[in-house]
Amino acid sequence: MNIRAMAAAFAATVTLPFSAAYATDLEVTHWWTSGGEAAAVGELAKAFNATGNKWVDGAIAGSGSTARPIMISRITGGDPMGATQFNHGRQAEELVQEGLMRDLTAVAEKGKWKDVIKPASLLDSCTIDGKIYCAPINIHSWQWLWLSNEAFKKAGVDVPKNWNDLVAAAPALKKAGIQPLALGGQAWQANGLFDTLTISLGGKELYETVYVKKDAETAGGPEMAKIFAAAAQARDMAKGSNVQDWNQATNMVLTGKAGGQIMGDWAQGEFQIAGKKAGTDYTCLPGLGLNEYLTTGGDAFYFPLLKDEEKSKAQDILAAAIVDPKTQVAFNLKKGSLPIRSDVDLAAANDCMKKGLEILGKGNIIKSVDQLVSADTQKQKEDLMSEFFANASITPEAAQKRFADIIGSAD
Amino acid sequence: MAAHAPTGRPNQLFRNLNAKIASIPMMLVALVIFLGGTLWTVFYSFTNSRLLPRLNFVGLDQYERLWASSRWIISIQNLAIYGILSLIFSLVIGFLLAALMDQKIRFENAFRTIFLYPFALSFIVTGLVWQWVLNPEFGIQSVIRSLGWTSFAFDPLYDPDIVIYGILIAALWQGTGLVMCLMLAGLRGIDEDIWKAARVDGIPMWKTYLLIIIPMMRPVFITTLVIIASGIVKVYDLVVAQTSGGPGNASEVPAKYVYDYMFQAQNLGQGFAASTMMLLTVAIIVVPWAYLEFGGRKRG
Numbered sequence: 001m002n003i004r005a006m007a008a009a010f011a012a013t014v015t016l017p018f019s020a021a022y023a024t025d026l027e028v029t030h031w032w033t034s035g036g037e038a039a040a041v042g043e044l045a046k047a048f049n050a051t052g053n054k055w056v057d058g059a060i061a062g063s064g065s066t067a068r069p070i071m072i073s074r075i076t077g078g079d080p081m082g083a084t085q086f087n088h089g090r091q092a093e094e095l096v097q098e099g100l101m102r103d104l105t106a107v108a109e110k111g112k113w114k115d116v117i118k119p120a121s122l123l124d125s126c127t128i129d130g131k132i133y134c135a136p137i138n139i140h141s142w143q144w145l146w147l148s149n150e151a152f153k154k155a156g157v158d159v160p161k162n163w164n165d166l167v168a169a170a171p172a173l174k175k176a177g178i179q180p181l182a183l184g185g186q187a188w189q190a191n192g193l194f195d196t197l198t199i200s201l202g203g204k205e206l207y208e209t210v211y212v213k214k215d216a217e218t219a220g221g222p223e224m225a226k227i228f229a230a231a232a233q234a235r236d237m238a239k240g241s242n243v244q245d246w247n248q249a250t251n252m253v254l255t256g257k258a259g260g261q262i263m264g265d266w267a268q269g270e271f272q273i274a275g276k277k278a279g280t281d282y283t284c285l286p287g288l289g290l291n292e293y294l295t296t297g298g299d300a301f302y303f304p305l306l307k308d309e310e311k312s313k314a315q316d317i318l319a320a321a322i323v324d325p326k327t328q329v330a331f332n333l334k335k336g337s338l339p340i341r342s343d344v345d346l347a348a349a350n351d352c353m354k355k356g357l358e359i360l361g362k363g364n365i366i367k368s369v370d371q372l373v374s375a376d377t378q379k380q381k382e383d384l385m386s387e388f389f390a391n392a393s394i395t396p397e398a399a400q401k402r403f404a405d406i407i408g409s410a411d
Numbered sequence: 412m413a414a415h416a417p418t419g420r421p422n423q424l425f426r427n428l429n430a431k432i433a434s435i436p437m438m439l440v441a442l443v444i445f446l447g448g449t450l451w452t453v454f455y456s457f458t459n460s461r462l463l464p465r466l467n468f469v470g471l472d473q474y475e476r477l478w479a480s481s482r483w484i485i486s487i488q489n490l491a492i493y494g495i496l497s498l499i500f501s502l503v504i505g506f507l508l509a510a511l512m513d514q515k516i517r518f519e520n521a522f523r524t525i526f527l528y529p530f531a532l533s534f535i536v537t538g539l540v541w542q543w544v545l546n547p548e549f550g551i552q553s554v555i556r557s558l559g560w561t562s563f564a565f566d567p568l569y570d571p572d573i574v575i576y577g578i579l580i581a582a583l584w585q586g587t588g589l590v591m592c593l594m595l596a597g598l599r600g601i602d603e604d605i606w607k608a609a610r611v612d613g614i615p616m617w618k619t620y621l622l623i624i625i626p627m628m629r630p631v632f633i634t635t636l637v638i639i640a641s642g643i644v645k646v647y648d649l650v651v652a653q654t655s656g657g658p659g660n661a662s663e664v665p666a667k668y669v670y671d672y673m674f675q676a677q678n679l680g681q682g683f684a685a686s687t688m689m690l691l692t693v694a695i696i697v698v699p700w701a702y703l704e705f706g707g708r709k710r711g
Contacts, residue, residue: 093462
């Protein structure tokens, strides 16, 4: 960082009343509040402040489902922020159609986003009617099994190589007083776990028939019944993990209180911050060690249409900074997610991230459920899954029937 | 017209003109915001609006989906259990506390303050406090276990079958103090002579309360009932703070369904349909009651 940029950033933070001439304040809302996430946001803010503008942090605690309604009502209510995080996919679709979002096509062309952003489906999710409305920042995949090596040592069994091994090891873990599977109580976690089982145990074809073609018959069929049986096993293994937030559940794995957790690659940030080492302290199994496919959902920044010209300019600068290779490396290393471009050097990445990059390189990627179905369908699934995982009296068959209904009416 | 200004009977419209002008803002708020907002919501509940309201009518589809949703059914059941029990318990406990308080005890002020104090807390704080109290690893269960009863189990918030009672306990703890205060005010309003007359006639105290005092306190009971009932229908923050609807869907309530579907699922139509059903439920209970209560008085 050069001295002028430092001075500008300094001026922006200290001499607020006079800084207006040099820097534009841009409020950025997001829901990154856990340790690893906050550190990653810090990198992003640093990169933006270095351009002479000022990042005004608008973190909203309590996960995306709490934060999104606040963001959306601010945008529709006429009090838009400078930029906001959404999962790329269909969450902001209607806001764009209503003309509330800024068109970033010019910035994208200047930065050659079409050529550098890999996989292309990320940019497709940002594109509506040929115009680009969001800047993807990272790729997150759900299909990871995090295991505590210490817990398995204590239970006297080998560290599992895949999901089936973990299921087999569950009785031994229970005997040693260890929770076999950690699962937070929030609905989206149960839902994500289920989708992961669908891809990793059922394979790409089953996943695409259910979520792309939205075929209710397959959703109620024998292939899917296997997934529900596995989900019932997971329910038994997770019984007794009385935590709510995902990072509390990750913490159970971190401290060896639980054997494993199915959680997206953002869990990696927690291991990183705790100073744990992949391979010796913990083990990560992409695709649950079975079908190594990753979904390429993730986060993107959207920029509400503002009247203030200065701020609009600052929005463009932020959009460019997000896709910038340097920011990509700094941000994603801290966050534990994968970068959205393949031309960056991630030598500093740890084993788990390298595994992820390798799968990405092989092209074993699928669109995430967020990209495929509407928020409404996701919510119905969440309702079903959270009920199923909390209440052992619901049979897999009954849950599957309701699931088939949801898929049948999905959009 | 000006020359023939009526001098005999003043125009009804202009009587108490000052008072009428003063109440215009309130009337506008009631008409435009409450009534207008209600009609707008009901109207749009027949559309398939998603994130933003759109005029694309789908008839009763939203209602069909609503009543087919197991989460909504659970919400309604929870509200019924919570509503009936919290009504009964807060009235009974509130009245008993007030009656005990009315026995000319010492330190009445101190007791009154203690009982009313929880009411000063918001439902969010109440919910968080009771989340900790009822947490099996830190709360009551662990305290009792550390005293020696190691098999003692009390974790309502983690048991889908009884979680709603865990919420009820917190709500009663928070709200009974207010009911007690209202009841106490009602008891203090009873003429001392009535007590004396009852004593002269040799009526036992419990009978005096049951047959004389309570019927005389009817207005106080109605006020209390309205306050408790409106609190029941809108219960939301307590659930969010204590269990966020969990485990699973076991402690969901209708107000939370409305919020979740309007904002998280980005399905306004579904949320509107649910809130219209809430309005309808309230109307079904309130309208006949109001008719009996106020309509009857006019005739008599």
